[in-house]
Amino acid sequence: MSDLRTLHDAFAELDRRADAAAARTAPVVRPRRTVRLVPVAATVVAVAGLVAGAAWLVPSDSGTHTATPPATSSTTRAPASPDDLIARFGAVLGDTATFEVTQRISVPRTSPSRQPEPGVTPLDGQDGSPMVVGTLTSADGRGTLGLMIYSTDSEPGEWCNLPRAENCTVTTLPDGSRLATGTRQPAPGAVSYLACLKRPDGTMILINVSNQDDPSGAAATSPAGRILSPQSPLTPDRLKEIVTSDKW
Amino acid sequence: MEFTEYVARQRPALMRFATVLSCRTWLAEELVSDVLGRAFERWERISEMAEPHAYVRRMVVNEYLSWRRRLTRTSPRAEVEPMAVSDGADERAERDEMIHRLAGLPRKQRAAVVLRYYAGLSDKEIAVQLGCREPTVRSQIHRALNALRIDLTASSPHFQETS
Structure with missing residues (x-):
């Protein structure tokens, strides 16, 4: 006979397989091939797969970049693709840390009823909101970071309303931007920080960083709860500097 | 959201x-x-x-x-994911055997046991999810635990859905 611990171990192993599969595949969202969806299919089908192992590295010690992202200048236009987002993040991060991308995702931006008229394909060529996830290493520690930029009508404080949010506060910055910041300790020795900035133009910059495999933090018993270093690679103050950077 | x-x-x-x-x-x-x-x-x-x-x-x-x-x-695919080769550790072999037994459960039994012990739902919540009555949920879970050869009188750690 077994006990519930063995069942839990089986669940954890299946969790691990799910995470491994998510890192190497697949469409994030697949629309049904219905007539009604055809007008928006071009938008949704373009959702990118998750590309594992595609990485650029920004060494923190030598200053010699491997696959250095293209230089960017200050701009108000939000990144349109995961590659754009990676390049922009590289400019913001500078040489203070190493970021190895493990997932590039493009998420549909709006629900169908908010799409342009049926039959009209968006002309801006942007098929989704870019999101990237990767491993971040700095002098402070090693962990994972998830970053997404998107346009939205929602408020950053909504991230504070999630059950997982702890110690989350929202402030208004001098330029009118709204900034939500939060910290949580999902397990002993684990820490996760959230920073979500909504700029006056409606652009939201969302970053989760932790010292675990899951940027949002995870239970210790989960494979994604593995602790990579004693400290997060970014402090809350550094995270705030990053989301409020004028280099986005 | x-x-x-x-x-x-x-x-x-x-x-x-x-x-x-x-x-x-x-x-x-x-x-x-x-x-x-x-x-x-x-x-x-x-x-x-x-x-x-x-x-x-x-x-x-x-x-x-x-x-x-x-x-x-869809194209025929393997029914069960290839199991990881046991490295000889008893715990890992037991875990893999548990996955194998899970994979062999009837679908509703597996759904019930996953919703209970993975998602942490109550009988009432599981009944809503599966579209059946609470006694049916309890029956499904009971049968599933028997098929999984799980002894509930043994240690019972806390379970939490990872997210």
Whole structure:
């Protein structure tokens, strides 16, 4: 006979397989091939797969970049693709840390009823909101970071309303931007920080960083709860500097 | 919460849930991608619900319970994920055997036991998810635990859905 611990171990192993599969595949969202969806299919089908192992590295010690992202200048236009987002993040991060991308995702931006008229394909060529996830290493520690930029009508404080949010506060910055910041300790020795900035133009910059495999933090018993270093690679103050950077 | 935010936040948890539910990573990908596609269509309504994630998870359960129809439309695939080769550790071998037994459970029994011991739902909540009565839930779980050869009088750690 077994006990519930063995069942839990089986669940954890299946969790691990799910995470491994998510890192190497697949469409994030697949629309049904219905007539009604055809007008928006071009938008949704373009959702990118998750590309594992595609990485650029920004060494923190030598200053010699491997696959250095293209230089960017200050701009108000939000990144349109995961590659754009990676390049922009590289400019913001500078040489203070190493970021190895493990997932590039493009998420549909709006629900169908908010799409342009049926039959009209968006002309801006942007098929989704870019999101990237990767491993971040700095002098402070090693962990994972998830970053997404998107346009939205929602408020950053909504991230504070999630059950997982702890110690989350929202402030208004001098330029009118709204900034939500939060910290949580999902397990002993684990820490996760959230920073979500909504700029006056409606652009939201969302970053989760932790010292675990899951940027949002995870239970210790989960494979994604593995602790990579004693400290997060970014402090809350550094995270705030990053989301409020004028280099986005 | 907008759909973009929901996917960013919950897709990993849905993938894990679907993998535990189906014991097949490729099927979990199919389930989650299809369900999110349908959720995308109805997102304005779903997002106004008190618990959008619970609703989407229920969509995953329903999709899983009808997965045989999907298999008839797709190329034949292995029924069970290849098991990891045991490294000789007793715990790992026992875990892999548990996964094998999970994969062999009838679909509703597996859904019931996953919703109880992975998602941590009550009998009432599971009954809603599976569209049956609470006594049926208890019966399904009882049969599943017998088939899994789990002794409930042994140690019982806390369970929590990872997200």
